[in-house]
Amino acid sequence: MLVREAMTSPVVTIPPSATVRQAIRILHEHCVTALPVVDEPGRLAGIVSEMDLLQGVFEHDPRAFVRPVATTASPSPRLVEEVMTREVETVRPNTDVAVLAETMMKTRIKSVPVLDGSTIVGIVSRRDLIAILARGDARIRDDVLAAIAEYGAVGARWDVSVRDGAVELRGRADESAQRIADVLARTVPGVTRVSIHG
Structure with missing residues (x-):
């Protein structure tokens, strides 16, 4: 099976200038775990995942601790470009799904954008691969x-x-x-x- 038969398309993307809160809302609304980050000319600039977006967004609740907890002096990230992963693993539509699955297991990556030339045409997540294997x-x-x-x-x-x-x-x-x-x-x-x- 080829990646084009497993990928989710069209792809929900986000610009680097979006706020972390906007990205969190988009992830939640679309039930996805990662968003390709696309710059103004439409090129892939990075990817932002749930894990990236959780960095520094919660403060400690004092009710959970006996002693006061020190807060971090640095502000939490505000924009997607501050937390996104810039080195992105990508695949082509005609890549063998078995090769992609091996790559995802080795690298522990959960979502991989699919590029046709420089255009994002899809994304494959672990959930997509599980859905295929779940077919009766x-x-x-x-x-x-x-x-x-x-x-x-x-x-x-x-x-x-x-x-x-x-x-x-x-x-x-x-x-x-x-x-x-x-x-x-x-x-x-x-x-x-x-x-x-x-």
Whole structure:
């Protein structure tokens, strides 16, 4: 599966000049965990996450402590550009989702903007990947059968079974038809593995 099939689009973005409070409200209203930060010409300037926005926004409640707690002398950040991450991991629409998932696990990044050239066309979050994996086996089976029927080799008949996202194809087909069926099954959202038995 490719990133373009998993990404959320259109993307909710925010300018660097927005306030931290505005960014917090946008995150909350759109139920997202990160916002790409876009400068005036529309280029990606950074990304701001829930964690970035929580920096210094709460003061200690004196009721929670026996002794008074010292407050920080420095003011809390006011603008998105003060808290955003400037070095942003990005992907292209035709990137393999498996490669993206590995990158997200290694780097512990929760959301990755999708760029087509310099244009932001989507964003992929961990939640998007979980939603794909949460698809039911019956739906995956139907989608695999539909893909094979639409694009598959003429004359090849397949028995398709799916268990926990793992697809098993059984049928009599030549090597070329097997390759086509394998590729088509792997493009279906929610498929984790494909095996073919003649």
